Amino acid sequence: MDRIEVGLAGIGVLLILILLRFPVGVSLVAVSFGGIWTLVGLKPAWGILTAVPYDFGAKWALTSVPMFLLMGFCCFHAGLTQGLFDAARKWLSGLPGGLAVATIFGAAGFSAVTGSSVACAAAMGRIAVPEMMRNKYDPSLATGTVAAAGTIGALIPPSILLILYGIFVQVPISKLFLGGISAGLLTGLAYVLVIIVRVKLNPELAPTVLEKASLRERLLALADTWPVILLVLGVFGGLFAGVFTPTEAGAVGALLAFAIAGIKGSLSWEKSKQALLETVQTTAVIFVIAIGALLLTRFLALSGASQFLSKIVIDLGADMFLLLLGIAIMYLVLGMFLEPLGAMLLTIPVLLPILHDTGLSLIWFGVVLTKFLEIGMITPPIGLNVFVIKGVVGRLATTTTIFKGVLFFLLADLVVVSILMLFPEIILYLPSLAG
Numbered sequence: 001m002d003r004i005e006v007g008l009a010g011i012g013v014l015l016i017l018i019l020l021r022f023p024v025g026v027s028l029v030a031v032s033f034g035g036i037w038t039l040v041g042l043k044p045a046w047g048i049l050t051a052v053p054y055d056f057g058a059k060w061a062l063t064s065v066p067m068f069l070l071m072g073f074c075c076f077h078a079g080l081t082q083g084l085f086d087a088a089r090k091w092l093s094g095l096p097g098g099l100a101v102a103t104i105f106g107a108a109g110f111s112a113v114t115g116s117s118v119a120c121a122a123a124m125g126r127i128a129v130p131e132m133m134r135n136k137y138d139p140s141l142a143t144g145t146v147a148a149a150g151t152i153g154a155l156i157p158p159s160i161l162l163i164l165y166g167i168f169v170q171v172p173i174s175k176l177f178l179g180g181i182s183a184g185l186l187t188g189l190a191y192v193l194v195i196i197v198r199v200k201l202n203p204e205l206a207p208t209v210l211e212k213a214s215l216r217e218r219l220l221a222l223a224d225t226w227p228v229i230l231l232v233l234g235v236f237g238g239l240f241a242g243v244f245t246p247t248e249a250g251a252v253g254a255l256l257a258f259a260i261a262g263i264k265g266s267l268s269w270e271k272s273k274q275a276l277l278e279t280v281q282t283t284a285v286i287f288v289i290a291i292g293a294l295l296l297t298r299f300l301a302l303s304g305a306s307q308f309l310s311k312i313v314i315d316l317g318a319d320m321f322l323l324l325l326g327i328a329i330m331y332l333v334l335g336m337f338l339e340p341l342g343a344m345l346l347t348i349p350v351l352l353p354i355l356h357d358t359g360l361s362l363i364w365f366g367v368v369l370t371k372f373l374e375i376g377m378i379t380p381p382i383g384l385n386v387f388v389i390k391g392v393v394g395r396l397a398t399t400t401t402i403f404k405g406v407l408f409f410l411l412a413d414l415v416v417v418s419i420l421m422l423f424p425e426i427i428l429y430l431p432s433l434a435g
Contacts (some may be wrong), residue, residue: 003039005307010035011208011350014296024219024342025285028292035299035320048298053291056325060247061167066283068158071257072114073232073275078261083224084109085127090213090221097199097206099135100145104191107227108184111156111255112232115163115338117377118208121150121385125392138205139397141198144405147385148191151374151413154340155184157236158250161340161373164290165366168348169355172363174239175431179367182426186419187371190412198408227260240434286341297352306353319369324421325359327351328372335376339384343373363431365423371420375413378406 010031017027029049037045056062057234070082075081088109089175107124114120125146154161156179166173187368199206213221235253238244244252261267267275331339334343355365386402420426 003303004305004308006038007212007300007303007308010299010303014346015233018338018342018346024338024346025288025292028289028296028346032292032299033296035301036295039299040301048388051297052294052298056291056294057287059167061163061173062287064158064163064250064396065171065286066248066279067162067247067254068160068163069282070120070275070279071158071231071235071250071253072116073278073326074254074257074261074267074272075113075227075269076119077275078257078264078267080227080231080257080260080264081110081113081123081264082108082127083221085124085131087218087225089131090218094208095196096208097130097137097141097195099132100141100194100195100199100206103132104149104152104188104195107146107152108156108188109228111153111184112158112236113154113253114230115156115158115160116155117150117374117385118388119273121147121388122392124149125389129389129393130398132206133396136207140401140405140413141195141205141387142405143393143397144407144409145191147378147383147389147406148409148413149188149375150385152184152191154370154374155187155367156422157181157258158253158284159370161344161370162366163246164329164341165344165348165369168290168293168345169352169366171364171366172431172434175363176230176366177236177246178240178430178434179276179363179427180370182430183367183416183420184216185373187413187416187424190334190416191409194408210301227264230260240416265299267318273431289342289345293349297349299347306350309350309354316400320358321395325428328417328421331369331372332376332379335373337380338376340370340373340377343376359425361428366428367427368417368420369415371417372418375410375417376383378410 014027014031016025017031033045033049036048059338085102085106088105089099092098092105101435103124106128110120110123128146129142133139157180159177159180162176162180163173166176231253234256235249238252239246239249259268331343334347338346355362377383380403383403383406386399386406389402390399
């Protein structure tokens with residue numbers, strides 16, 4: 001068996017382990033170490049295994065991951081985002097499907113302090129679904145809206161997926177954030193249109209809720225969102241103005257979140273411990289997967305498999321659209337069975353040489369890749385966000401009901417992805433202004 005065959009065999013074994021539901025991080029490390037051992041021997045392989053985690057963990061930019069996670073967990077446990085849905089409800093409830101539309105706006109605001117689709121779906125599920133059910137909304141519309149709205153969390157900064165993608169492919173994280181804003185807003189707009197059109201065609205899905213709120217009450221509700229507004233302006237205003245780097249922005253965000261929670265008196269010692277514990281646990285999982293992906297990159301480079309696959313793709317002379325269509329289908333399928341981070345870091349080592357050889361914009365691809373993965377979060381049979389919502393709502397809705405509700409949003413997602421692929425300037429315009 002020559003070196004390339006070892007690399008291809010390693011990819012095959014890795015896919016089998018993933019399909020057997022082995023943890024992604026463990027599978028990546030085990031297969032990569034075994035492959036490197038086969039290629040260069042035990043001692044060099046052990047040297048690589050011990051050096052890669054240290055070199056990776058020493059990257060200064062990585063400190064932004066736990067910092068942004070801590071900011072999000074602090075906001076969640078301190079309830080700093082609870083006013084978002086209330087404000088959106090008071091202003092938008094008069095629209096067709098107003099509470100569902102308010103959920104989309106609330107999710108977009110929540111995304112700006114979490115960067116996680118699962119956290120966004122879980123938080124909005126607790127707040128929005130009971131409110132919509134009380135107002136006799138169709139269960140599939142109520143739950144499907146929240147499950148889909150959660151996917152915006154990985155597009156709007158601070159997206160953990162975009163941070164890690166930027167570190168791996170070495171592109172500016174701030175530019176990825178700017179591109180993610182455009183894609184996130186376009187996704188939110190598409191979701192709002194889906195809700196309004198569906199309710200216009202079938203008013204029984206969402207009875208009109210007449211919110212008897214005066215202008216003063218609406219303005220007060222808007223003012224109650226000041227924690228999120230202050231965080232967004234403080235963190236991302238400073239980041240995009242060049243006052244501090246993405247790494248420093250994460251630290252500023254975590255500090256601001258704790259300071260605001262302290263001022264409001266909404267963060268107890270017990271909640272602080274929970275936020276810190278969840279930050280450590282989530283960071284550990286992310287880093288194990290990331291280290292495994294780096295080892296896989298080394299293994300494929302040593303075997304020549306990544307260059308071999310890239311050459312095959314280039315030699316085929318496939319149309320760029322067909323290449324992107326193939327990548328899209330691959331990620332949509334992976335997204336059905338794997339959580340987004342694992343799917344991204346599993347494939348980047350293989351795709352990166354192809355991306356370089358074809359000359360695709362790595363910023364554009366990073367945002368589109370994130371969108372692909374988030375579509376998988378609401379796609380059967382796994383659809384992680386769907387099961388998160390099921391866990392939140394309990395007996396209020398069945399899993400089948402939630403999947404039925406997300407179907408219309410999946411169609412909207414396919415339209416959004418098509419637009420982003422046909423008009424890459426939508427993603428690249430804001431990053432281009434940053435120089």
